[in-house]
Each structure stands twice: as structure tokens, then as C-alpha cells.
Amino acid sequence: MNHTVGISEMKVSNNPEDVLVTYSLGSCVGLTLYDPVIRVGGMIHCMLPLSRLDPAKAQMNPCMFTDTGIPTLIQAVLNMGANKKRLIAKVAGAASPLDDNGIFKIGERNYTVLRKVLWKNDILIAAEDVGGTVARTLFLYLDTGKTVIRSGGKDREI
Amino acid sequence: MSSKEIILEKARSVAALPIQTLEIIDLVQNPDVAMSQLQELIERDPGMTSNVLRMANSSSFRGVYEIGSIREALVRLGTKTVLELAVASAVAPVARQPVAGYDMPAGDLLTHSVVTATTANELAKHLKIDVNPRVFTAALLHDIGKTVLGTFIQVNPRPIIDLAFVEHIPFDEAELKVLGTNHPEVGAVLLESWGLPKTIVNAVAFHHKPDFCPESDRSAAEFVHVADILGRLCGLGVGVDGLNYTASPEAVHHFRITTHVAEEVTAKMIDTVSDMLGVFDVQAGSESHGN
Ligand SMILES: [Fe+2]
Ligand SMILES: [Fe+2]
Numbered sequence: 001m002n003h004t005v006g007i008s009e010m011k012v013s014n015n016p017e018d019v020l021v022t023y024s025l026g027s028c029v030g031l032t033l034y035d036p037v038i039r040v041g042g043m044i045h046c047m048l049p050l051s052r053l054d055p056a057k058a059q060m061n062p063c064m065f066t067d068t069g070i071p072t073l074i075q076a077v078l079n080m081g082a083n084k085k086r087l088i089a090k091v092a093g094a095a096s097p098l099d100d101n102g103i104f105k106i107g108e109r110n111y112t113v114l115r116k117v118l119w120k121n122d123i124l125i126a127a128e129d130v131g132g133t134v135a136r137t138l139f140l141y142l143d144t145g146k147t148v149i150r151s152g153g154k155d156r157e158i
Numbered sequence: 159m160s161s162k163e164i165i166l167e168k169a170r171s172v173a174a175l176p177i178q179t180l181e182i183i184d185l186v187q188n189p190d191v192a193m194s195q196l197q198e199l200i201e202r203d204p205g206m207t208s209n210v211l212r213m214a215n216s217s218s219f220r221g222v223y224e225i226g227s228i229r230e231a232l233v234r235l236g237t238k239t240v241l242e243l244a245v246a247s248a249v250a251p252v253a254r255q256p257v258a259g260y261d262m263p264a265g266d267l268l269t270h271s272v273v274t275a276t277t278a279n280e281l282a283k284h285l286k287i288d289v290n291p292r293v294f295t296a297a298l299l300h301d302i303g304k305t306v307l308g309t310f311i312q313v314n315p316r317p318i319i320d321l322a323f324v325e326h327i328p329f330d331e332a333e334l335k336v337l338g339t340n341h342p343e344v345g346a347v348l349l350e351s352w353g354l355p356k357t358i359v360n361a362v363a364f365h366h367k368p369d370f371c372p373e374s375d376r377s378a379a380e381f382v383h384v385a386d387i388l389g390r391l392c393g394l395g396v397g398v399d400g401l402n403y404t405a406s407p408e409a410v411h412h413f414r415i416t417t418h419v420a421e422e423v424t425a426k427m428i429d430t431v432s433d434m435l436g437v438f439d440v441q442a443g444s445e446s447h448g449n
Contacts, residue, residue, distance in 0.1 A: 098401070
């Protein structure tokens with residue numbers, strides 16, 4: 001079954017028939033984590049880099065911010081029995097407008113924070129499709145851990 | 159005829175909006191609309207009445223008590239806000255169709271339009287400036303030219319896509335290079351032929367290049383421009399053009415947009431926009447945004 005991960009949401013699953021999908025990743029960052037041995041996976045769609053922008057909101061919904069969302073996703077897949085050492089991490093999104101003066105680079109900021117959090121957790125990024133000026137859709141297939149990016153009407157596996 | 163003339167001719171031949179919609183938009187020009195006049199216009203149309211009430215009761219507007227009538231909405235929210243909600247309801251049908259050539263399924267253009275208008279409102283609130291309902295209307299209609307231009311792009315999208323994503327030329331400039339015109343110009347021609355006010359036409363015409371807008375309407379064009387860029391960041395309802403546009407440093411400077419402002423406004427917008435989208439049966443980040 002297809003499960004949509006909305007903006008500022010995450011979903012985890014251990015059902016091999018599930019496909020997790022998040023639409024409209026602009027400057028937001030999407031992360032998938034997958035343990036191929038027990039076939040547990042999760043996906044998150046974080047909108048803004050740092051929870052200090054609105055700590056009250058972050059408390060209510062940690063998935064909105066990258067710095068609080070990524071640890072929440074990691075914990076959620078670990079809670080389902082995933083082994084941290086086996087986690088395959090894939091990243092998508094973090095786009096920015098063209099050649100701008102840095103003000104609208106929320107995408108780059110999201111990506112930097114995400115890398116930092118994964119690094120702190122000893123999780124390597126296995127594959128990514130980030131940056132540029134395209135909006136992306138991200139799919140995670142729970143049966144194999146296959147991760148697909150759709151942008152500009154084309155699908156490709158990462 | 160050049161391709162530009164063919165396209166603009168097509169834009170002029172798009173069926174005009176229903177009279178009632180034009181009457182509502184007409185009120186936008188009038189800074190002191192009578193409450194009773196607006197109430198009468200809205201109540202004449204049951205669909206609009208129900209849409210306005212649903213928006214008025216969404217989290218972004220309602221207070222503690224439910225708003226049960228247009229009269230009550232006018233008293234509690236003010237004429238300006240109710241007029242904006244009526245305009246949104248009135249123009250929604252034209253933005254609902256799928257847009258060929260931009261890879262936008264049905265609902266995406268409406269989503270991006272509502273996102274941009276909501277961003278404009280949140281930005282105005284954040285900057286504590288008063289935004290004219292004309293600017294709100296322009297924000298809703300700014301990309302309407304895509305409905306016409308898209309059918310021409312669809313014939314052979316490759317040259318525009320390559321200019322945009324291989325050569326990194328802003329999408330509106332790529333359109334201009336290949337087709338001799340672009341979606342802001344096409345939109346402006348279309349809205350002008352519908353008889354919309356000049357400020358709206360100019361704000362739409364220059365929404366990607368506000369520096370070139372005639373001075374009297376430049377501020378409106380700049381505001382729509384900034385709201386469009388901010389609204390694109392969330393990715394909701396954007397098409398193949400994605401974020402492939404440039405931001406005008408002058409417009410950014412004029413409204414003192416910083417990264418912090420951009421993030422605050424984005425956070426607020428996402429909070430309020432899903433309710434607004436729900437009223438029009440399009441959803442934030444739902445199935446309708448892929449295929
Ligand atoms: Fe997004
Ligand atoms: Fe545009």
C-alpha cells in the first residue's frame with residue numbers, strides 16, 4: 001500500500017508491501033532509512049533546518065525541523081528493531097532558487113544540518129539526489145529498500 | 159504570424175470569467191466597498207457563500223466562535239479579508255485544470271496559486287504592512303498564463319527544459335528565448351482581455367522581473383515576486399519549472415527579506431495553507447501532486 005508522508009511528517013513500516021512516498025520536496029529535505037535484514041524502513045520530510053526558529057512548534061511536531069526530525073526518525077526505526085549499523089540512508093531535496101544571493105538557501109541549510117545529525121549518529125549517506133532547482137518526489141519500497149526519485153516527469157533509482 | 163503572435167492571440171481568445179466573478183474582482187479596485195454590496199454579491203452565489211464561510215472558519219481566520227453568516231464574517235474579519243476570500247473562491251475554477259507542458263496535474267496550479275496568495279498574506283502580517291486586495295488577487299492569478307503557454311511548450315518541451323536545467327537560464331527567460339513570449343506576458347494579456355485592473359495585469363506581467371515594472375505598480379509586482387519565490391521553496395504544486403527562477407535583489411532589499419524572515423513566513427504559511435487548500439479540495443502534499 002502507498003503511504004503519503006506529508007510536509008513535516010514521517011512514517012515507518014515493516015510491511016514489505018508498503019511504499020512510502022513524499023511529494024513536493026522543494027527546499028525541504030527528505031530522508032529514507034532502511035534496514036535490509038529485517039526490512040524495516042522509514043521516511044521523513046523536514047521543512048526547515050533549525051528548531052530554534054519555533055521551539056514550541058518543534059515540541060509539538062519535531063518532524064517539521066531537520067535538527068529535531070532526523071533523530072526522531074532514527075529513533076522510530078530503531079524502535080521497530082532496526083540495527084543502526086545496517087541502516088541505509090538516502091537523501092533527496094534541498095533545492096534552491098537559481099543563483100540567488102543566499103537568502104533563500106533554506107535547502108542548503110537543511111542539507112547541512114541533516115549531514116551533521118547523521119554524522120553524529122554514525123550513519124553514512126548511501127546515495128543522494130540533492131540541490132539544484134528541481135522539485136522532487138521520493139519513494140521507498142519496503143520490500144527491497146529501493147529508493148526512487150521522480151522529477152521533471154522522470155523516475156530514477158538512487 | 160510569429161509563434162509569439164499566435165500564442166498571444168490564443169490568450170486573448172480564452173473564455174472570459176463569469177460576470178459574477180468579474181463583479182467581485184471589480185470590487186477589488188474600489189478601496190471602500192460597502193459591506194452590504196459585498197454581502198449581496200457573495201450571497202447571490204451559494205457555492206461562493208459556502209466557500210467563504212469555510213475559509214472564514216479555517217484556523218487562519220476564525221476566533222473562538224464559529225462564523226455562521228457572510229454578515230458575521232464581514233463584521234468579524236473585515237471587508238478586506240472577506241473580499242479576498244470571495245476572490246479566491248471566484249478564481250479557483252480557472253486554476254484547477256491540469257497544465258500541460260509544465261507537468262502539473264489537475265489541482266497543482268490552484269495549489270501553487272493559493273500557496274502564493276497565502277504567503278503574500280503571511281509576509282504582509284510578518285512585515286506589518288498593509289497589502290491591497292489587488293496584490294492578493296494578482297498573487298492568485300500570477301501563473302495563469304501557464305494554462306495557455308503550456309499547450310505550446312508541450313509540443314516540444316526539450317529546448318526550454320535544456321536551457322533551464324542545463325544552461326541554468328531562469329525558466330521565464332527560457333520560455334521567451336524559445337517561444338518569443340513567456341507565461342507572465344501571456345497571463346497579463348489574458349487578464350487584460352478580461353478587463354482586470356492595470357495593477358493586477360502589471361503585477362502578473364512582471365512577477366519574475368519586477369525591476370522592469372512601471373513604477374506605479376512596481377511594489378505590487380515585487381510583492382507577488384517575493385511571495386512566489388517563497389511559496390516555491392515548499393515545493394507544493396510547482397511543476398517542471400521547479401525553483402528555476404531568480405530572485406530580484408531589489409525586491410528582496412525593498413521588503414527587507416532575510417533568511418530568518420523567509421523561514422518564519424514559510425512556517426506560518428504551511429500552518430494556514432492546508433486549511434485553505436482543503437476548502438478547494440486540493441491537499442498539501444497529497445497524491446494529486448504526483449501521478
Ligand atoms: Fe516540500
Ligand atoms: Fe511564474
